[in-house]
Amino acid sequence: xxxxxxxxxxxxxxxxxxxxxxxxxxxxxxxxxxxxxxxxxxxxxxxxxxxxxxxxxxxxxxxxxxxxxxxxxxxxxxxxxxxxxxxxxxxxxxxxxxxxxxxxxxxxxxxxxxxxxxxxxxxxxxxxxxxxxxxxxxxxxxxxxxxxxxxxxxxxxxxxxxxxxxxxxxxxxxxxxxxxxxxxxxxxxxxxx
Numbered sequence: 001x002x003x004x005x006x007x008x009x010x011x012x013x014x015x016x017x018x019x020x021x022x023x024x025x026x027x028x029x030x031x032x033x034x035x036x037x038x039x040x041x042x043x044x045x046x047x048x049x050x051x052x053x054x055x056x057x058x059x060x061x062x063x064x065x066x067x068x069x070x071x072x073x074x075x076x077x078x079x080x081x082x083x084x085x086x087x088x089x090x091x092x093x094x095x096x097x098x099x100x101x102x103x104x105x106x107x108x109x110x111x112x113x114x115x116x117x118x119x120x121x122x123x124x125x126x127x128x129x130x131x132x133x134x135x136x137x138x139x140x141x142x143x144x145x146x147x148x149x150x151x152x153x154x155x156x157x158x159x160x161x162x163x164x165x166x167x168x169x170x171x172x173x174x175x176x177x178x179x180x181x182x183x184x185x186x187x188x189x190x191x192x193x
Contacts, residue, residue: 005070006063013060020057023074028053031078038082039089048085052078092152133183141176144169 005026011019028049035048055077063073089095134142143162147153155173159166 005074006065009056009060009063009070012057013063020053023056024053027071027074031074034075034078035082038079038086040095041089044085044089048078048082052081055081091154091157133180136183137176137179138172140164140168140172141179144172145176145180148173 003022005023008019008023012023031052032045032049035052036042036045039045039048052074056074059077063070067073068076137145140162144158147158147161148155153161155166155169159169162169
């Protein structure tokens with residue numbers, strides 16, 4: 001009869017590396033499957049698989065058989081870590097990224113189709129007008145928008161980085177966007193006149 005998962009974790013907590021190998025054989029497929037379902041990326045799921053088993057190795061002494069079965073503990077750890085990773089990747093625009101090879105092909109499209117630049121704010125309003133719009137923002141608004149849109153930081157991360165409250169960061173963000181929007185419509189109205 002196979003040794004129980006709980007017994008393997010107990011062995012692992014005493015330093016038995018063979019117990020980790022047995023747990024890996026039992027749960028690698030399930031852990032990777034859960035990670036892939038949440039993350040929707042094969043390489044991220046592979047990394048998560050390694051992270052989870054490293055975490056099992058490091059946290060095996062924290063496992064309490066009275067709280068839950070080992071299987072539940074492992075899968076719960078996987079699910080929570082995968083959700084956390086997905087949030088992080090989403091905040092970094094991982095899921096909305098453009099395939100660089102595809103983008104490179106479109107820049108110099110042989111059929112003469114519009115390149116992505118042709119649809120940018122700078123192409124529409126001109127570099128000087130775009131720079132003027134950005135210069136009209138306060139330093140906090142400019143930095144908040146840059147960190148959010150260019151660097152991919154979340155409001156919480158920006159607040160920490162700029163040593164301000166999350167409320168202030170949201171204020172800078174929405175005021176900055178509003179100011180840009182009004183300025184763009186004002187320029188567009190002048191062009192139509």
